Every structure is written in C-alpha cells, then in structure tokens.
Amino acid sequence: MKITKLTKGISLKRQLESGNEEQLKVVRQVLADVRAQGDTAIRFYTEKWDGFAPENLRVTQEEIEEGANAIDQQLYADLTEAAQNIRHYHEQQKRSGYRLELANGSWLGQRITALDAVGLYVPGGIAAYPSSVLMNVIPAQVAGVKRIVISSPAGRDGKLPPGVLAAARILGVEEIYKVGGAQAIAGLAYGTETISPVDKITGPGNIFVALAKREVFGEVSIDMIAGPSEIAVLADDTAFADEVAADLLSQAEHDQLACAILVTTSEQLAKKVADEVEKQLTTLPRQEIARASIENFGAIYVAEKMADAIEAVNSLAPEHLEIVTKNAEAVAEQIRHAGGIFIGRYSSEPVGDYFAGTNHILPTNSTARFASGLNVDDFVKKSSIVFYSEKTWAENAPKIARLARMEGLEGHARAVESRGWEKE
Amino acid sequence: MKITKLTKGISLKRQLESGNEEQLKVVRQVLADVRAQGDTAIRFYTEKWDGFAPENLRVTQEEIEEGANAIDQQLYADLTEAAQNIRHYHEQQKRSGYRLELANGSWLGQRITALDAVGLYVPGGIAAYPSSVLMNVIPAQVAGVKRIVISSPAGRDGKLPPGVLAAARILGVEEIYKVGGAQAIAGLAYGTETISPVDKITGPGNIFVALAKREVFGEVSIDMIAGPSEIAVLADDTAFADEVAADLLSQAEHDQLACAILVTTSEQLAKKVADEVEKQLTTLPRQEIARASIENFGAIYVAEKMADAIEAVNSLAPEHLEIVTKNAEAVAEQIRHAGGIFIGRYSSEPVGDYFAGTNHILPTNSTARFASGLNVDDFVKKSSIVFYSEKTWAENAPKIARLARMEGLEGHARAVESRGWEKE
Numbered sequence: 086m087k088i089t090k091l092t093k094g095i096s097l098k099r100q101l102e103s104g105n106e107e108q109l110k111v112v113r114q115v116l117a118d119v120r121a122q123g124d125t126a127i128r129f130y131t132e133k134w135d136g137f138a139p140e141n142l143r144v145t146q147e148e149i150e151e152g153a154n155a156i157d158q159q160l161y162a163d164l165t166e167a168a169q170n171i172r173h174y175h176e177q178q179k180r181s182g183y184r185l186e187l188a189n190g191s192w193l194g195q196r197i198t199a200l201d202a203v204g205l206y207v208p209g210g211i212a213a214y215p216s217s218v219l220m221n222v223i224p225a226q227v228a229g230v231k232r233i234v235i236s237s238p239a240g241r242d243g244k245l246p247p248g249v250l251a252a253a254r255i256l257g258v259e260e261i262y263k264v265g266g267a268q269a270i271a272g273l274a275y276g277t278e279t280i281s282p283v284d285k286i287t288g289p290g291n292i293f294v295a296l297a298k299r300e301v302f303g304e305v306s307i308d309m310i311a312g313p314s315e316i317a318v319l320a321d322d323t324a325f326a327d328e329v330a331a332d333l334l335s336q337a338e339h340d341q342l343a344c345a346i347l348v349t350t351s352e353q354l355a356k357k358v359a360d361e362v363e364k365q366l367t368t369l370p371r372q373e374i375a376r377a378s379i380e381n382f383g384a385i386y387v388a389e390k391m392a393d394a395i396e397a398v399n400s401l402a403p404e405h406l407e408i409v410t411k412n413a414e415a416v417a418e419q420i421r422h423a424g425g426i427f428i429g430r431y432s433s434e435p436v437g438d439y440f441a442g443t444n445h446i447l448p449t450n451s452t453a454r455f456a457s458g459l460n461v462d463d464f465v466k467k468s469s470i471v472f473y474s475e476k477t478w479a480e481n482a483p484k485i486a487r488l489a490r491m492e493g494l495e496g497h498a499r500a501v502e503s504r505g506w507e508k509e
Numbered sequence: 510m511k512i513t514k515l516t517k518g519i520s521l522k523r524q525l526e527s528g529n530e531e532q533l534k535v536v537r538q539v540l541a542d543v544r545a546q547g548d549t550a551i552r553f554y555t556e557k558w559d560g561f562a563p564e565n566l567r568v569t570q571e572e573i574e575e576g577a578n579a580i581d582q583q584l585y586a587d588l589t590e591a592a593q594n595i596r597h598y599h600e601q602q603k604r605s606g607y608r609l610e611l612a613n614g615s616w617l618g619q620r621i622t623a624l625d626a627v628g629l630y631v632p633g634g635i636a637a638y639p640s641s642v643l644m645n646v647i648p649a650q651v652a653g654v655k656r657i658v659i660s661s662p663a664g665r666d667g668k669l670p671p672g673v674l675a676a677a678r679i680l681g682v683e684e685i686y687k688v689g690g691a692q693a694i695a696g697l698a699y700g701t702e703t704i705s706p707v708d709k710i711t712g713p714g715n716i717f718v719a720l721a722k723r724e725v726f727g728e729v730s731i732d733m734i735a736g737p738s739e740i741a742v743l744a745d746d747t748a749f750a751d752e753v754a755a756d757l758l759s760q761a762e763h764d765q766l767a768c769a770i771l772v773t774t775s776e777q778l779a780k781k782v783a784d785e786v787e788k789q790l791t792t793l794p795r796q797e798i799a800r801a802s803i804e805n806f807g808a809i810y811v812a813e814k815m816a817d818a819i820e821a822v823n824s825l826a827p828e829h830l831e832i833v834t835k836n837a838e839a840v841a842e843q844i845r846h847a848g849g850i851f852i853g854r855y856s857s858e859p860v861g862d863y864f865a866g867t868n869h870i871l872p873t874n875s876t877a878r879f880a881s882g883l884n885v886d887d888f889v890k891k892s893s894i895v896f897y898s899e900k901t902w903a904e905n906a907p908k909i910a911r912l913a914r915m916e917g918l919e920g921h922a923r924a925v926e927s928r929g930w931e932k933e
Binding site: 160163166248285306339369414420423436442444454462468475484503504 | 624
C-alpha cells in the first residue's frame with residue numbers, strides 16, 4: 086500500500102456503476118410487462134434468464150424446514166444468537182409519538198406507525214448472505230411491520246440457499262418467493278396474482294435490481310442503493326500492525342471496488358501495516374479481489390497529529406471506522422461522520438458484520454455525511470395531528486387568515502373563517 | 510362534484526410531470542457547467558433565464574433588514590408567532606442516541622448528530638411562500654444544523670420577496686443567495702467560489718429544479734419530490750357542509766392537479782357539500798384553478814358505514830385528512846395512513862399550513878403509506894458504535910469466524926481471529 090503524508094482532507098470519488106441505457110431499457114420493459122401481465126411475465130423472464138421457472142413461485146413451509154435443517158447445527162445456533170443480539174440492539178430504537186397539550190383543550194400530536202408490508206430482495210448465488218437476511222428483516226420486525234416478504238432467485242436445483250432459509254426460519258418469515266432480478270422488484274412493487282404488493286423494498290442486488298429499485302421508487306419506498314464497502318482505520322502507535330492489516334483486508338476481499346484506508350500518527354505503524362498487508366494477501370482465498378481493491382483504492386496516510394487524522398476521517402465520512410488509539414472512546418467523540426464506529430483493538434469490524442447487534446447495512450461513498458445505516462426508523466412513518474378547540478380557533482383564526490392572504494391564498498383564509506357562525 | 514357510492518378502496522393515480530428528455534439534457538448541462546466553472550456558470554444561466562445577473566450573488570444584511578421591514582408589522586408578528594409554534598412542536602422530535610451495556614464491559618451505541626449544512630430552495634414569484642421558509646428551516650435548526658442556506662431567484666428588481674426575507678430574519682438565517690433554477694441546486698450541491706456546498710437540499714421548485722435535485726441525489730441528500738396537494742375529509746352528519754366545502758376548496762385552489770375528496774356516511778351532507786362547492790367557487794379569486802382541480806380530481810364518496818369510510822381513507826393515504834365526525838378522536842385512532850390528520854370542526858386544514866406548529870410539507874400521492882412529513886429526523890444521521898472488551902471478543906470470536914466462513918469470507922474470519930495473541 087502506498088504511504089502518503091496527510092496534508093488535507095481525504096476524499097473518495099469512485100465512479101460507481103449506474104447502469105447504461107441498454108440496461109435501463111431492459112429493466113423498463115420488465116417492469117411494464119410484470120405490471121401488465123403479472124405472474125406470466127415473471128415466469129417468462131425467470132425462464133429467460135435463470136433457465137427455468139419454478140412451478141410454484143412461493144417457497145413451501147416444507148422447503149423452508151428442509152433448507153434450515155440442511156445447515157450445520159452449530160451455525161444454526163450462531164445465527165440464532167446473532168439474531169438475538171441484533172434484535173436487542175434494534176429494540177432500543179423503537180419510538181412512540183407524542184402528544185403536546187396546548188392551551189384551551191387543544192393539542193398537537195405525532196403518531197408513529199409501522200409500514201404495512203415490506204419486501205427484502207436477497208441476491209442469488211455466493212452473494213446470498215444469511216447475515217443480510219437478519220440485518221434487513223429484524224429492524225422491520227422491531228418496527229412492527231406485519232407482513233415481511235423475501236424474494237430471491239432459486240438455483241438450478243430450484244431451491245434457495247439453505248443459509249437464507251435457515252435465517253428466515255429463525256426469524257419466522259414464511260412468505261418467500263423464488264423470483265430474482267428486475268422481475269422480483271416489479272412483483273414486489275406492483276403485485277401479481279401470487280404476490281401482493283409491498284410498501285418498501287430493501288436489499289442489495291446486481292445492476293438490474295438496482296435500476297429496477299430506482300425506477301419503482303416513488304410508487305414504493307426503497308432503501309439506499311449501497312455501493313462497495315469501505316473501511317477506515319484510525320490508529321496510533323498502540324495498534325498492532327497485523328490486526329490492522331487483517332481488518333483492512335476483511336473489507337478489501339468484498340469487492341475490487343472496495344476501499345481500505347489507514348490514517349495513523351505513527352510512521353512506523355504505517356510501514357508495518359503496508360508489509361503485513363502484502364504478507365497476509367498471499368494466503369487469502371479471495372486474494373485476487375482483495376489485491377485489486379488494495380492497489381486501486383487502498384491508501385495509508387500519516388498525520389502529524391491526532392487532530393489532523395480525526396479531521397481527515399471526518400472529511401472521508403467512511404462506512405466503517407475503527408479507532409485503535411490511546412483513549413479511543415474520547416477520540417470517537419470527535420468523529421462527526423461515519424456509518425459504524427468500532428472502538429478499540431477487540432472491536433474488529435467483522436464483529437459488527439455478523440454478531441454484535443448493530444446493523445451492517447451502512448452508508449457508503451461518503452454519504453455518512455447525511456445518511457444512516459438501516460434502522461427501525463426506516464420501517465415506520467409519522468403522521469402529524471392537530472386538534473384545535475373552538476377557543477383556540479377563535480383566538481387564532483384572524484392571524485391564520487392574514488398569513489394565507491399574504492400568500493394570495495384566499496380560499497385558505499375563507500376556510501378558516503368559515504367556522505363558528507350560528508348554523509341551522 | 511360527482512357523488513359516488515363507495516364500494517371499494519379509493520386510489521389516486523394522477524400522472525405527475527416527471528420531465529422530458531430535453532429538460533433533462535438542459536439540467537445535466539447546467540449541473541456540469543456549474544461543477545466545472547462555478548460562479549461564472551451560475552451568472553451565465555441566471556442572465557440567460559432571469560434576464561440579468563445580480564452583481565453580488567449573496568444577499569447583504571442590509572437587504573435582509575430592508576425586506577423584513579417592508580412587510581406589515583402585524584404580519585411580521587403573525588409570522589413570528591407561527592415560528593414559535595412550529596419550533597415548539599418540532600422540539601418534541603429531538604432525540605439522543607443510546608448506549609447499551611453488555612456483559613464484561615462491552616457496549617453498543619447509537620449516536621445521533623445533525624447534518625453540517627443544508628440548503629433550502631425557495632422558488633421565485635408567487636410561489637415564494639414565507640410559510641415554507643419556516644417549515645423547512647425550523648426542523649433543521651431544532652436538529653442542530655449549524656449552517657443553513659437559502660437560495661432563491663431575485664425578481665427583475667434584483668430583490669427577493671420581502672416575506673421570504675422577513676421569515677429569514679425571524680429565524681436568524683443570514684446566508685441567502687439570489688440564485689434560482691437548476692443552477693441554484695448545482696451551486697448548493699457542488700459549491701462554487703461564493704457558495705460552499707451543503708449536505709442536503711430541501712424545498713420545492715419547478716420541473717428544472719426537481720430534475721436537478723434528482724440528479725444530484727446521492728452526492729447530497731434531498732427531501733421528497735412533492736406532488737400537488739391533496740385533502741380528504743372524512744365526515745358524518747355532524748359536519749357543516751359550508752365548512753367542508755371551504756376546506757376542500759382550500760386545497761383545490763393550490764393547483765389544477767390538486768385533489769379534494771369527501772368520504773361521508775351521510776348522503777345528505779354529500780349533496781349539500783356538492784352544492785356548497787359550486788356556490789363558493791363562484792366568488793373564489795383562484796376560481797379557475799380550483800374548478801379545474803375539483804372537476805378533474807374532486808370526488809364525493811358515500812359509505813354505508815363509518816368502518817368502510819375509514820378503510821377507504823386508509824387505502825387513499827391522503828396528504829391531509831380532516832375528520833369531522835362524532836368521536837373524531839376515536840376515529841382518528843383507526844387511521845393508519847395519512848400525512849397530517851386534523852381532528853374536529855375547528856381544525857380546518859389551513860390551521861396546519863400556517864400556524865398550529867405541525868409541518869406543512871407532507872407526503873403526497875398516496876406515499877403516506879411509507880413516507881412522513883418533513884421533521885427533525887430529516888436533518889440528522891445516526892452512527893452505530895461497537896465496543897468489545899477482550900473477554901467479549903474471546904467468547905464470541907469462534908462464532909463470528911464460523912459465520913464469516915459460511916459466507917465464504919475467510920478474510921473476515923481471520924481479522925477476528927488475529928486478536929489476542931501474545932505480541933511484542
């Protein structure tokens with residue numbers, strides 16, 4: 086990894102895949118066809134791209150059991166414990182609305198209610214991560230969403246991956262469809278004979294899925310379009326180079342476009358980490374991907390003092406940030422922008438990917454400046470409530486009418502003034 | 510207005526303007542030019558479309574004072590009182606994060622922080638509503654956003670509307686630019702020599718502004734793209750027809766595409782309201798707009814029983830909902846989807862547009878199924894925090910490594926396992 090002296094903020098401007106016109110045309114065709122023809126179109130496209138269409142789009146209870154039983158019992162227990170931890174962390178995010186009493190019996194309120202139905206897209210093949218099922222479904226369950234649907238492409242054997250089915254069984258999700266790609270997004274957004282429409286679609290996918298989510302956005306809600314993973318490690322001379330290197334590689338192995346950055350006040354650590362990364366790369370199974378990521382987007386910055394290093398991290402607004410320094414908790418207090426913060430030597434980032442309880446779906450590409458990781462708030466909506474008594478109305482109607490007339494909206498003024506006469 | 514017997518859910522599918530390719534091309538050119546040339550491009554496009562470019566893009570403190578002093582003192586006091594009410598309501602929405610203690614000294618946390626900087630776009634001319642300045646700026650201030658910027662096109666006299674400047678003075682907003690259109694959105698998103706970039710852009714605008722906001726989304730955050738206004742009134746035979754009619758017209762006068770719907774259990778009220786709407790239309794200054802809205806999108810539904818009426822309203826998920834019935838508060842409890850709920854005869858909808866304290870920027874076009882009105886949460890972001898002690902790490906590392914290996918991510922497993930050896 087290249088070692089650079091830190092002189093100013095760090096910025097992260099990867100050109101991310103946003104799809105070309107040909108892909109968009111295909112996606113629009115799929116969406117239009119599913120909207121018009123429902124299941125028929127879903128079967129048509131599934132057969133076209135996946136090579137076959139399952140007889141029943143919906144996974145049966147027996148298939149869920151069979152899949153869940155196919156995974157190692159120790160792993161099943163690990164997944165169960167992870168689910169408990171994730172639920173415990175997210176339960177703290179549950180909120181109720183409020184009622185604000187005003188004078189004369191009037192009041193204002195905010196009501197918070199769960200969405201009726203949400204759909205989780207789970208990509209096929211190697212990217213079908215059981216951990217992502219937990220991370221998407223649990224916040225929705227904690228929010229109180231009644232109907233939670235999973236859609237995912239079946240393999241050539243007509244089955245979904247056992248890990249995904251195990252996660253679904255652990256969480257009690259029973260509505261699962263063997264549908265992938267843009268046709269899955271269309272089915273979830275518009276509904277078909279088999280699939281009732283949902284209000285929000287979450288979960289990652291390939292470029293066709295991402296384009297389809299963008300297209301249906303507005304008609305339904307979607308989560309963020311996640312980019313490749315990033316990790317920044319902020320470390321001083323108390324950090325161990327082999328641990329820092331291993332953590333950088335843990336994100337680099339995700340994707341050639343992933344980004345791993347070390348910001349440190351220790352030139353010695355910088356050099357050791359660079360060496361360790363090289364050394365550890367040689368035995369990593371996903372070496373090819375990790376090496377491309379490290380070579381293209383990996384970087385080590387050496388800062389003169391911790392304050393400069395902290396400011397550089399804030400300018401980067403990384404998805405994941407590890408802080409391995411003296412007084413790490415105090416340093417963490419100075420971080421304004423990061424999706425997930427991992428404090429101290431033992432909080433290796435994968436701890437949060439799988440198990441600790443925080444969500445692993447976090448804002449990438451410097452959007453932590455304004456965006457948050459997936460959380461319970463993403464599955465609720467808020468309504469405001471106004472109750473004005475006659476007395477409050479009488480006191481304020483002239484003011485409201487004046488404000489409406491200032492904006493040229495006479496109808497608004499008249500509506501407020503229409504009350505309170507002796508009638509009938 | 511046409512009176513229909515309610516038989517099933519009500520749906521609202523207006524075809525909303527989403528911009529054509531020619532408009533998108535123009536917007537992309539403006540964005541690219543402002544990104545490359547900054548103020549020069551902003552001046553070029555302002556001169557091209559507004560007919561002149563102000564010498565100073567930034568409004569001076571003297572101009573703010575002059576504008577604020579130009580409005581009627583009573584109105585200034587009304588705006589000030591409205592601002593206080595809005596602040597009081599939104600202050601209840603402030604939240605802090607949490608810290609969740611785990612065993613063995615470990616803990617998880619959620620930190621909630623305000624965005625650094627946000628920009629409010631205020632459209633020019635008649636649509637420059639001072640009330641919208643209050644509704645956008647106050648939630649951001651309550652969230653703790655330090656830098657709040659307004660951008661709005663100047664009139665031919667080189668000035669901004671006095672009402673907008675008065676609202677800005679009341680709120681203490683001092684960074685205001687005389688820039689409108691797509692070039693304003695570009696300036697706020699990318700920054701220029703004069704304008705520092707912001708993290709989020711809110712506020713309504715014409716089709717060019719809306720397209721520009723969509724294009725910069727991802728680089729910065731944006732609020733929802735608001736559609737034309739809607740009102741639904743849910744009423745029984747206790748409601749007064751003239752009041753219901755006046756409230757329907759108050760939203761119809763906004764826009765030819767606005768939508769006003771009455772759902773009632775009283776056939777007599779239905780007929781009376783239809784007559785009243787006709788009568789009141791004849792004297793309404795914005796009669797032409799309101800009539801087009803009522804004719805195209807207005808409707809009265811008569812339900813057999815209140816439960817059916819309530820379900821119909823839930824299927825509609827209206828932006829504004831008035832409930833004028835017996836036991837209105839109990840009826841309100843059964844509403845699952847509505848942006849803003851107004852309970853009882855004296856809570857005429859314009860009460861919330863201007864004064865009560867709730868926000869008037871609410872989800873339109875049935876998106877209240879999954880979206881919320883503008884609120885303090887829109888101006889904060891959340892970071893998750895993990896602190897694992899050595900003991901917690903030691904206890905859980907094998908589980909985390911197993912889960913990582915199940916997903917084929919050996920680098921993740923090794924990162925977690927790299928801790929805890931005797932080193933140096």
